Amino acid sequence: MRVIVDVMSGDNAPGEMLKGAVEAAAELNASFILVGNEQEINTLAVENGYDLRRFDIIHTDTVLTMEDDPLSVVRAKKDSSMGIGLRLLSEGRGDAFVSAGNTGALFTGASLIVRRIRGVRRAAIGTLLPTTTPCLLLDSGANVSVSPEDLTEFAVMGTAYMKKVGGVEDPTVGLLNNGVEEHKGTPLQIEANVLLGQTPGIHYVGNVEGNAAAFGACQVLVTDGFTGNIFLKSGEGIGKLLLHAIKDAFLKNAVTKLSALLVRRSMAELKRTFDPAEHGGAPFLGISKPVIKAHGSSDARAFKNAIFAAVAYAESDVIYDIATATEQHRNALNELQNAPQRDEKTEDTTAKEKQEGTT
């Protein structure tokens, strides 16, 4: 196992990225390629007493920032730590790539440099939600607009991932919607709900509302990237707001401060449960090799967890499962759409629902 690590991207790069990689290396049976500024890396190693003998370093001066255009990863910034890391992965110089950089650029680079699995329509970003039972949300923000067929492919990829990496035997799949009834949603959700119900190889449970998703309504939650982003960010905002409010409640006076002392271990656990850093990185499902996005604000611990996630992803060989499942899914979809009887029915329903959905 050989992990390629972008040490220059992220709010806390390169210090926390390097620290996370060193800590991961101490616990993993893997070797590492660090992509970044060699001098900075060596200086940090000396300052902190890191032993870098298990690390290869590929030097670059260029860093792709959060402000850079996503396409710059294959153009002006193709020699950035992110661009080089993706190239190394595509050339087979490593088994997985981890970066805490610009999500749009990493996704664009993964699609254009590493490339999608042959035949996959769209790759998607998966996010494991901090819900009562594990639930993978996809797409978390890569594809602003998608088709109903794309959503069925997301469902198939998410199912394969949760089976192999999540250890869930028969993952349930839900469609994020503004109600559980069949007529709910925009034309996209109305059509996707029908199509998902006809998709073989997944355990579809229907439309799932945003509040039910937190309580185990499904284990794979599919949506377009725009809605996925709003869903994630809203939960993040309210979660942060509540945790702040709790802290304030504890700091109110001497008695509540004592109380805080008594409950501090439980609260630390709670905070960890809702901390995205604990859940490792977000896999890019549909890309032909493991690319993992660590949170932009990752500290060493979060980045270490993302490296763990990358290794688990690569070792599981789930990409082979995704390739197989999506190929079967394409064949099923073709059959469904070429069956003359069903075709007629689908077109009819679609036109009618489109009208209803926009009124």
Place this chain on the structure above:
Amino acid sequence: MRVIVDVMSGDNAPGEMLKGAVEAAAELNASFILVGNEQEINTLAVENGYDLRRFDIIHTDTVLTMEDDPLSVVRAKKDSSMGIGLRLLSEGRGDAFVSAGNTGALFTGASLIVRRIRGVRRAAIGTLLPTTTPCLLLDSGANVSVSPEDLTEFAVMGTAYMKKVGGVEDPTVGLLNNGVEEHKGTPLQIEANVLLGQTPGIHYVGNVEGNAAAFGACQVLVTDGFTGNIFLKSGEGIGKLLLHAIKDAFLKNAVTKLSALLVRRSMAELKRTFDPAEHGGAPFLGISKPVIKAHGSSDARAFKNAIFAAVAYAESDVIYDIATATEQHRNALNELQNAPQRDEKTEDTTAKEKQEGTT
């Protein structure tokens, strides 16, 4: 002030609705029309010792349920407590109407029976968010699909509401989006962002991400009803999940239980802050008379708060302000769209952005 109350709709109707109305009446200088089953109301009054002398009762046997089609409020269920209440309001028999019933039906009935303010394109449901500074989200779920022009009208209506009812001098307006940059979002958000920036009479601050909304990024947050629903429900789900987790943390052992005892007052306050019941009902902005939706799961306290909200809405005369502001807005919009120079530019940009948005 005369408030029309639907006592038969809601998960806890009629018991909690009647109790809420009786409690509101004790604190308000207002008279009430209760619409519902007269015998049930009288039985409850006797059982609980309510004095109903300040209440007129309009009897009906029919109740519109959560499962009923929204249009049934003007068809099969037009003689439901909701249908009758809306008719009484439209006939001027009262100054405001409150119901905890089927949101879709109440919105449809408000639009078709009470009717929109003349010239208003679409009414919208406003929800006051439990954020650090008050923020009104609209639309919260009435209009699944909207146009960029609709969103500017929501902004104008929300601004008028927050000025008059919220007491905010110069409310800031944000567009809910998956990033702050101009190119972010679907074609709807990209176009709306440009148009909102050109809309006079509002203080537009640009795109607002879902997590920033919780921390005072704006005081009026506009979006389509589908996204608004996902945003609200996601926050609700995560909020509930966290509050459960906190409870569990406190119940862990004797020490944490002691701690819970010490901090219970602060925690109760916290729970209240995040309880939708505390924030009263949701106003239907753009309807020509005050219609307030109470939460479907309202208890007496929540329903009482919704009645308070209805009275405040009616007394503020904000509907006059909304009528004036939306008329000025329509004129400005017409001017903007008929100005040949700007028109060309807008078309150009739109086409270009549409392409980018869907890739």
